[in-house]
Amino acid sequence: MTTRLDTTAEPQEASASNAAGAGNGAIAGILAYLRDRRLQPGDRLPSERDLAERLGVGRNAVREALATLVTLRIVESRPNSGIYLRHVEREGSFEALVMLTDMGAVPTPVEVAETMEVRGHLEVLAAGLACQRRTEADLARMEAVLRRTEQVLAEGGNIAAADTEFHVALVDATHNSVLVRVLHAFYRFTGRRREAMFADTVQGRASLLDHRRLLGHIRARDAAKAQLLILRHMDRARSYWSSVLGDTD
Secondary structure (H helix, E strand, O other): OOHHHOOOOOOOOOOOOHHHHHHHHHHHHHHHHHHHOOOOOOOEOOOHHHHHHHHOOOHHHHHHHHHHHHHOOOEEEEOOOEEEEOOHHHHOOHHHHHHHHHOOOOOOHHHHHHHHHHHHHHHHHHHHHHHHHOOHHHHHHHHHHHHHHHHHHHOOOOOHHHHHHHHHHHHHOOOOHHHHHHHHHHHHHHHHHHHHHOOOHHHHHHHHHHHHHHHHHHHOOOHHHHHHHHHHHHHHHHHHHHHHHOOOO
């Protein structure tokens, strides 16, 4: 079984909608089934009826869950044949990885290292474009986030939400909707890890200092300095997680 399906997430409780809760539970149940049975790429899944009986949910919930997994390229539907497991590491979408994390799956050290490697290059691109395209409104928004971050730190709090808000404001300043959507997925994927890292106020103060300097470079439209700083910023985070998670081999 591939590492990207190795999740122990339990079915979520229904909140605003019982149907949504059943759908999430069915997805988690199917993924647990794939893991427990050690299905391999190309293996056929049981029928909707069989899965519904195994999971103790309705067939509609199973059907919707399978449709979601097809969209995320975790499984594929073959007409007049059935549902088959894809080679997830090669064919699955990044949104599938984000969804699994949203449902409680813990990313592996390899997944953490690989996503940070990709995100680092996207952040460099974002910093360069923000220097070119930022407006006065963009600058004011980032400045306001930094003031809120300072307040959180002064109160001894966790700046994870404010830190993410700054990165979102920065990428919005690129005025590139595709880059915004891609990086938003990365921020969702790293949300829980960021909360853990910024429980340490030393990490929070270091991040705030980087963001304050980065805003200065963006204000000055100095793309070279902004990109160099964001590289160092990401390298520090990468080093932190390497020390926490150990080797990624």
